[in-house]
Amino acid sequence: MFTPGQIKFSIFFVVVFIGIMIYVYRKDIQLHKTYYKGSIWVLMGFIAFIAVLFVLKTTLKS
Structure with a gap:
């Protein structure tokens, strides 16, 4: 191929x-520490939102 x-x-x-x-x-690690200081919480919220959607989908499917 x-x-x-x-x-x-x-x-x-x-x-x-x-x-x-x-x-x-x-x-650029110093700039990341300065400007992206709480971004881990946004990532955690996004992952939690996707997990909730997945749980709702599987529970409502059956």
């Missing part, structure tokens, strides 16, 4: 992309 060159390129691309993302995140 894929040629060996395409597979090598995709692996190279993923490794380089992840490396650049780690480098950029480490470079």
